[in-house]
Amino acid sequence: VECPQSCTSFNGPKEGSTEEKVSAVMSALCDYLQHWMYHNDWSTRTAARAKSIKEGEYQKIPLMSITHCYCEYPEYWDSDLGKVAARTGSLVTLTCCVGAVMEFCRERRIIFHSVPVSTWKGQLPKRVIEARIKAAIPGIERMNPKSHAWDAIGIGLHSKGVGLLR
Secondary structure, eight states: OBOTTSSOBOOOOSSSOHHHHHHHHHHHHHHHHHHHHHHSOHHHHHHHHHHHHHTTGGGGSOOTTOOEEEEEEOOOOSSHHHHHHHHHTHHHHHHHHHHHHHHHHHHTTOEEEEEEHHHHTTTOOHHHHHHHHHHHSTTGGGGOOOHHHHHHHHHHHHHTTOOOOO
């Protein structure tokens, strides 16, 4: 995967078990996305992700063992930040990206689960969610998760019945 700014690239493994390959590809994909996010604004990144998902950029990811996808589903919050997101079109763009992921899963017979923000974290600040994840999975900070990775871990815990809301 090449960075759009051509400053670096990320490569997947050529050998290893299926689990090792999936792990390495997902890790490289996360590195790529974090790098790409540094170079582009949120709206551009989201629109490009939806386009690349639909055009099959992720066709190379071995999907044979993936049966379910849990994806945060955007919700409108009647707050100052929520109103800004609605006015700028960010919420619509994000919802379209989720739709592209949903279609990607449907085409591959992966069961898609939409997880509304209110069901897994509500309006809790990231620092509170991170602390609760650390309590649920001791030592997780050694993996050095970044902002969106904490959300993914939280959604995963929610999907396994570990509630972060109290």
